[in-house]
Amino acid sequence: MLCRARLTLLAAALLALGVPRGGGARLLEWYTAWVSTAYTEPLGNRTVRGSAESGRYGDSSPKESAQGLVGIPRGASARHMEGCAADTDYDVPLPPGSRGPPSGEPPPPPWIALVARGGCTFKDKVTNAARKRAVAVVIYNEPRFGNATVSMSHLGTGNTVVIMVGYPKGIEILEPVRRGIPVKMTIGVGTRHVQEYISGQSVVFVAIAFITMMIISLAWLIFYYIQRFLYTGSQFGSQGHRKETKKVINELQLHTVKHGDKGLDVDAENCAVCIENYKPKDIVRILPCKHIFHRTCIDPWLLDHRTCPMCKLDVIKALGYWRERKLRKRSDLPTAAQL
Structure with missing residues (x-):
């Protein structure tokens, strides 16, 4: 009887975790992104291509394709790579024969900014790059943050496409750009993912259900041992x-x-x-x-x-x-x- 009551309460708690959408559980929808790159190695004139569904679109990003040459924040330090300064300039290596912009002018579109995570909000990074007319922003994660693509909040960044990639992918793209090699990147929409997450209200509900379960279980336990004590006493009497x-x-x-x-x-x-x-x-x-x-x-x-x-x-x-x-x-x- 006691075990049955406890199982019933446990089932109630588990059902609480699956609260209907109107009762606190909400849908979390996100998209992966295909990241394709191509560049030519100066030594041997060999074209290096790469393509993987390794990115993740930001929450406020339009789920659209984008392409352009990769540009990185100007500066040698890791701090510069975060692209947090409002006046950040970007270096965009151009193919041989292309004419660069006049000094102080933004690079010609289309180009895609590659910046490191950290130092400021995602919105600041995207806003600074968009101010320089970047058509998209790729933020690569760093091991100190867990090195996983996560959901990014950057409300108010307009039509700029924003994705996140892991640290290995980010360094793979960054290395040739630092050597002055033009890297062409194409971003494509990947797989749609839908999952439910529990809101704060549901967490409170589950906590109350769990505490109630423990109280009733304790009451049943006390009742069980009282009955057992009385039964044992009657047995002795018998x-x-x-x-x-x-x-x-x-x-x-x-x-x-x-x-x-x-x-x-x-x-x-x-x-x-x-x-x-x-x-x-x-x-x-x-x-x-x-x-x-x-x-x-x-x-x-x-x-x-x-x-x-x-x-x-x-x-x-x-x-x-x-x-x-x-x-x-x-x-x-x-x-x-x-x-």
């Missing part, structure tokens, strides 16, 4: 009562059966409990109602039932009555001592 009853039963008259016993036809009469005829040397017990049974048959019966199997006389009460009145009568059958 055992004591059986000892007293056994004592009284042992006071009932015994007789060893012999041929020619007065009032007992050995060949015709049998024990009403085992339905076997009496035989010489059988030990029988004589009840106050004068009914005779094998001792081994009647003693266990009286211990459990207290009554004569034939006439239903309460032998213990009857014997107590005799003891109080001192009116015990001798049986017509001879005792073992007389025989």
Whole structure:
């Protein structure tokens, strides 16, 4: 019973985790992004291509494709790579034969900014790059943040495409750009993912359900041990009562059966409990109602039932009555001592 109650409450708590959408659970929708790159190694004139569904679109980003040359914040330090300064300039390596912009002018579109995570908000990074006319912003994670693509909040960044990639992918793209090699990047929409997450209201509900479960479980536990204590006490009482009853039963008259016993036809009469005829040397017990049974048959019966199997006389009460009145009568059958 206790286990069943606890399982029921556990099921209720688990159901609370799956609260309907209108009751606190909300849908979380996000998209992966295909990231394709291509550049030509100066040594050997070898084209290096790469493509993987390794990015994740930001929450406020339009789920659209984008392409352009990769540009990185100007500066040698890791701090510069975060692109947090409002006046950040970007270096965009151009293909051979292309003319760069005049000094101080933003690079020609289309181009994609590659910046490191950290130092400021995602919105600041995107805003600074968009101010320089970047068509997209790729933020690569760093190991100190867990190195996983996460959901990014950057509300208010307009139509700029924003994605996040892991640290290895970010360094893979960053390394040739730092060497002045033009890298062309294409961002494509990947797989749509939908999952439910629990709101604060649902967490409170689950906590209350869990505490309630624990309280009821504790109450059931206390009830169970009280019942067990009472049962054990009754068992002890019952055992004591059986000892007293056994004592009284042992006071009932015994007789060893012999041929020619007065009032007992050995060949015709049998024990009403085992339905076997009496035989010489059988030990029988004589009840106050004068009914005779094998001792081994009647003693266990009286211990459990207290009554004569034939006439239903309460032998213990009857014997107590005799003891109080001192009116015990001798049986017509001879005792073992007389025989």
